[in-house]
Amino acid sequence: MKKVIVIGGGISGLTASICLSLKGFEVHLYEKNAFVGGLANGFYINGQYVDTCLHWLMGTLKGTKINDIHRLTHAITDEVEIIKLPSLGTFSLNGIDVTFYRDLEKAEKEWIKISPEDEEQIKQFFEYTKDLSTLVLATENDGLIKNIEVKPALKRLTKQRKDLAIIFKESREVYARRFKNEAIRNAIINFQNGYNSMAFAFIEYGLFSKGDTDLPKGGVIPLINRMKERFISLGGVLHLSTEVNRIVTEKKKAIGILANNELIKADIVLSCCDPLFTIENLLENKYKYPLYQKLKNNIDKNPISSCYSLFVSVKKGLSYLDVPTGLNIGELNINGKIINTVFMRPYHYDDSFKKEGETLISFLFNQDQNDFDYWKNLHDLSSEEYKREKEYINEFIITKMCETYNINYDDVTYLTSFGPLELNKLTNSSYGAIQSFSFLNGIMRIAKGKIEGLKNFYMASQWSRSIGGTPTATIYAKKISDLIAKENKK
Ligand SMILES: Cc1cc2nc3c(=O)[nH]c(=O)nc-3n(C[C@H](O)[C@H](O)[C@H](O)COP(=O)(O)OP(=O)(O)OC[C@H]3O[C@@H](n4cnc5c(N)ncnc54)[C@H](O)[C@@H]3O)c2cc1C
Known part of the structure; x- marks a missing residue:
């Protein structure tokens, strides 16, 4: 053997x-x-x-x-048990909720209602989502691994739709400029973490709509x-x-x-x-x-994706919130980089996360290799300063959550927080990356x-x-x- x-x-x-x-x-x-x-x-x-x-x-x-x-x-x-949430999240701006429903037709209708002037772009967005949801199974009759290679399928699709070739190169920020409505632009930029092209955003939403991206209880x-x-x-x-x-x-x-x-x-x-x-x-x-x-x-040119995560427990039921919810936090300035929105995830959908009378909530925002360098240099310089910077970030986010959802600050318990440096120390992952290049x-x-x-x-x-x-x-x-x-x- x-x-x-x-x-x-x-x-x-x-x-x-x-x-x-x-x-x-x-x-x-x-x-x-x-x-x-x-x-x-x-x-x-x-x-x-x-x-x-x-x-x-x-x-x-x-x-x-x-x-x-x-x-x-x-x-x-x-x-x-596989938990199936009704949407991939809701992202709001100026009181307008933009939701990524699992039901693509429902989402398309609602988005057009929000912004009739973007009708053509919205229809195209959902068409691409449907197209790219077929990718993973596109080579059904090949061997096991070929079945899940997406490259041949991508090639076929790019031939069929010239525009898709462009979308593979466009970030969410660039793609969002096609839409006139600010709330829809904000939702497209923020609904996925990481620094990938729009193609991956369509794949994730498409697979979610098919029920191939969910949560094990x-x-x-x-x-x-x-x-x-x-x-x-x-x-x-x-x-x-x-x-x-x-x-x-x-x-x-x-x-x-x-x-x-x-x-x-x-x-x-x-x-x-x-x-x-x-x-x-x-x-x-x-x-x-x-x-x-x-x-x-x-x-x-090929940024990695890491993240900063914060966990708190709140003495309040927040079961009405979609998972995740984009929490607008104004302007959080970390070393000159401005963070406007963070993913907020109330774990109300799974009993395993429940503690009597409390809701566990996580917050997450993107970080890259430059952020890793910032955190590393700060820690090398002074572990006290490093700790203070994290406290500032945590406090900022918690305060915004309390303001937004009318939560008493004393009802919030801080649990833990970590960024690229902690992830790197835990696993030796370069730059604390949670996704690759x-x-x-x-x-x-x-x-x-x-x-x-x-x-x-x-x-x-x-x-x-x-x-x-x-x-x-x-x-x-x-x-x-x-x-x-x-x-x-x-
Ligand atoms: C906050 C967060 C949220 C995420 N969310 C999602 C998500 O929703 N969906 C998703 O698909 N992915 C998500 N990910 C990413 C996902 O966790 C990773 O992509 C995946 O787990 C990577 O697996 P891996 O085995 O390739 O690498 P790793 O998990 O990095 O495994 C490498 C292992 O090698 C060990 N190791 C390193 N050096 C040595 C050594 N010298 N000797 C012995 N052992 C060593 C490490 O300790 C580690 O256990 C998330 C990650 C994080 C941190």
Whole structure:
């Protein structure tokens, strides 16, 4: 039985470890933290469950190909209830609510009522949403992984509709300029987090409307625990609190890892943590990976998406609010960058998040590589200043929420907050990214998962393709596991 060492117990590492175990490999999974999950995580504070990751999970619809993988790994099982919210959120401006209803016809009608002068653009918006919702299943008769490759389908669609080619290159900000109505422009700019092109916004909304992007009840921790149990039940060996210091190579072959000053040998090494960290630290810059290195050198053209998150508990039922709601906060100035809207998520839809008489609320706004540098420099300069800046941000947002929803300030309990620096420390994700390099300039970047000139070594993670997130992590972990099995027949 060939032995595989998998580095990193996030969604990618867990998915790959399960798939490889199912293919008959002896799998050892090494995770630096005392728990698996990586960026997909959650914990308890004052008896309140706080889910620090899952806002939407792609692949919740039975019969879709990502769902097949979720079922293979037990991320989703028949016993797991899938929560279907009525909309992808509501974003308001000057008293006008713009809602992304699951029912696209209802949304289209309501938007046209809001802005009859934008009728043509609105109709086109919903047409694109419907078109791009078909993407993921567009290559239905190909093999498992080809089924969920979106690239061929994108090509077909761009041929059919010339305009779509432009939309792949347009950010939400640029696309929104097509609309005359300010509230609709504001909603389009803010309804999705991250710095991706409009194409991804259409895909997300389209898949949501189809029921393929929803929420597993209980959030991310039960999901991660199901995957962990699945791995262990297949005979997999989990090494928690074990940081890998180096990938050991000999004659251009990976022969194992160095952890706790010990050489641990294996036939194959698979890194499921950040590829830049892998190349620069674990492989000590001895090998080149031109794609990632090029993206890093041109990062301003391919920004990564990280976030700042704040969690509070409120002694008030807010069940009337859509999830998420765009909270207008005026002008929050962080190092010269102005934040106007934050995602506000009241977790009233899932009992697992409920504490008697209270509503858990999270706030989230986008951050990028420049914000990471700002936070890092500030922390290096003074941890006190860093703490004060976070307190200022938290206070600002909490005050705006209280003003907007008539909440007594004393009824709000602060739970936790974190930004790109904390995410980087938790998982070694470059710049604290929660999505990989964007594809704002229209090119989907797909990494091969192998390094030229280094045998017995593979990589898979949310960085394997532009956009990132759990869908990419899931798809590529499966894809690379298939490749490992094919190239290393026992
Ligand atoms: C606030 C927030 C909200 C999010 N919302 C969503 C959402 O709604 N939907 C969605 O799809 N995605 C969301 N994401 C993104 C999603 O969580 C990630 O894309 C995904 O979990 C990445 O998985 P991964 O396994 O590729 O990487 P990671 O989770 O980064 O896993 C890498 C693992 O490797 C470990 N590691 C690193 N270095 C070493 C080492 N030297 N030795 C041993 N172990 C090591 C890390 O500790 C980590 O566990 C969100 C993330 C955050 C933080």
